Amino acid sequence: MDSTEGNYVYVILGEEIILIDTGRPKNGEGILNDLKSLNINPKDVKHILITHNDFDHIGSLAFLEQATGAKIWASKEDIPVICGENHEGIKRIIKYIVKVKKPENINAYPEDLKIGDIKVIPTPGHTRGHVSLLYKDIMFIGDLFRTPKGKITSMMSFSNWNNQIIKESIAKIDEYDFEWICPAHGEPIKRDGHLKDFIKKISD
């Protein structure tokens, strides 16, 4: 959505209206305005799907939960941090700098990994429980990697929980059929061949 440029929140207008991530704290009003400009009433949003537990993805979760009444979903690995447990490593410091309100209710992704017409694909690495979300021919990759100026680029390695596992996760989404890649950071890009070459590059 426009108000979250560079740190994107996406809205899916499928069988049900679904939000992917919620941006930073204080992004909530802007997101509601964007929905309004699409003629979407906040109460029409049925689900909010979280790709992972970083503050720039869950920052406005509590606000949007209140405003929409949507059902909130995240991976069982990432839920404890969303609910206030400490991050591991350097990210634990951010918690003291950026205050994030906790949601009232949060659900772990179901066993069948399906929410409406979206498939949830576990892609750990950036965080333990990071997921990517496949809708039709679009893969929403959260922070699996980023695409500044349309170029596939690794996330800063210090911000990743496990750099080796990220490579495995990228190889995993490479098995799926999709045409578009929508990252949180960078711009949506058209898939150009396989992601194998990129994985090789980050292996060097």
Ligand SMILES: [Zn+2]
């Ligand atoms: Zn992020």
